[in-house]
Amino acid sequence: MMLSKPASKYRPFANVDLPDRQWPSRTITQPPRWCSVDLRDGNQSLIDPMDGERKRRFFDLLIKSGFKEIEVAFPSASQTDFDFVRSLIEGNLIPEDVAIQVLTQSREELIRRTIESLAGAHRAIVHLYNATSEVFRRLVFNQDKAGTIALAVSGTKLIKELTDQHPETIWTYQYSPETFSFTEPEFAVEICEAVMDVWQPTPERPIILNLPATVEVSTPNVHADQIEWFCRHLTRRNCAIISLHPHNDRGTGIAAAELGLLAGADRVEGCLFGNGERTGNVDIVTMALNMYTQGVDPGLDFSDMRRVVGTVEHCNQIAVHPRHPYAGELVFTAFSGSHQDAIKKGFAARQKQNDAIWEVPYLPIDPADIGCSYEAVIRVNSQSGKGGVAWVLEQDQGLRLPRRFQIAFSRIVQEIADRTKRETTTAVIVEAFRQTYGLDGSGRFSLVDYSVSGVDKTGAPRTFTGRVEVDGQTRSITGQGNGPLSSFVDALNKNFGLHLDIVNYDEHAIGTGSGTQAAAYVECVLPDGKSVFGVGIDVDSGEASMHAVLSAANNAAGDMGVAK
16 A cells, blocks of 8 residues: 555655756757667567567668667677677668667676677667666675776776777767666766776767666656766766666656756667656657757658557557657547637638748647648547537538537537547538538428529519429429529528528638539528528539528428428
8 A cells, every 4th residue: 555654665866966057048959869779678678579570670760760870789688689780780771871789788798799799880889888876786786886887997998999809890889877867976977987088088989978867766857957967077078978868767758858958968869659668768759859849850750650650569569659749649639629629720820821830729740740631630529619520521521611600510519429429520520411401412402493583783683483392392483682592582481481581691612623612601590580501512602502592491491380
């Protein structure tokens, strides 16, 4: 059971003494160097680690997405990993501007096997790590600070010796004081300085010092303080690339990484969609697109998000959550009526604005930028309102319903949603619209033929003469009015006792070019004050308006007796 006094068991993480911290006033203005660790860190966390085919497919995705540094394996850990590294090199599958990264512990036989796996590579990063925190030194390794430093230094010396024997490869050395997140800051600097003394980096040939939040133990602001403190106290800062490797144990891995960049880091290691041990590594997709929404080019290309998701799901055998930022199936979808109305108005405003600035409520990014359509931006259930229904009809059918028409039809859809108690799909909404307004030919009235006389500039009344089929019988009708629609309504009222009075009329084009149609909408008031609506669609705008009146008549006929 959870403790009523957790302080009796758990201790708060100590803050860093940094009263003049600078990172809170900074802004991210450029992307970091990205390193994907999906093929190593992410792979080792899978229930069923990737085989060669899945690793190759993932590697190809990372290359297409723009990664220049990819941790591909732990080659001394298994023959599968060793063979994968060899297949990339021997198959000439690595672009010359891409460096593959491999991980090793500080043990001679493992280091030698690791360097052997990289023979013939054009660019390679050798990544050495050992745990440095007090709790690991005491509980796991029974090792003091001197022994911990000696382990890092001996491994670095051997890697330097072996890589110097292969000048044909452009080598980069990376050292990780693993468990940096809960290592004493002074000791983290001390052990990294000792490693740098051996490697002798220069500004032209810098070392990568990777500072992992192996387990997330503090709030992101404390992590940022740790990074800024480290950067300030490292004596040869210009000879080092400071790299972040945040995990997500507290659910703040992305925030920690972003604040770490503000604090002075240059590089980020992570996985696509945050795969990794326990709660995962930092999610590079989300972090990159966060930058994108702030106007910063992240240097990575996720233009086809559905392909990226599909590939990662196939390779990891783990589904991407439907609410995952930017990538989930539902992240651009609004069900709430007020949200839908705001989104719809945002898109309408975009059609009128004179610049490309993205300002659509509830959508921090344009779905089209990452290959997603607007079709699913608004979906309808019992929580939805008129805006959602109107959006669906506009996107699927090109119909822009007037506001009062939206309200009337949304009530019908609401009844369907309440009755079925599930999402109301586009197909259901469209079918309900067609049935409600007689577009499926189901109404009692249909117009057989007609003519309107008296169309001149004298102001004389116009006469509608036509034939209407009602309940299977054809009747001839006439009426008069100041225009085609009013004369048609007069004919319907006189012959069928409908008592329609047109109070609103709207029309617009659907489509462009030779396939353009006209959509017409009418709102009519009955003697009891109730409104009925109608819609007509035709290639001719005049015909569309006639069909709209007949659609309203069909709705009126359902609410009152109609003369035979």
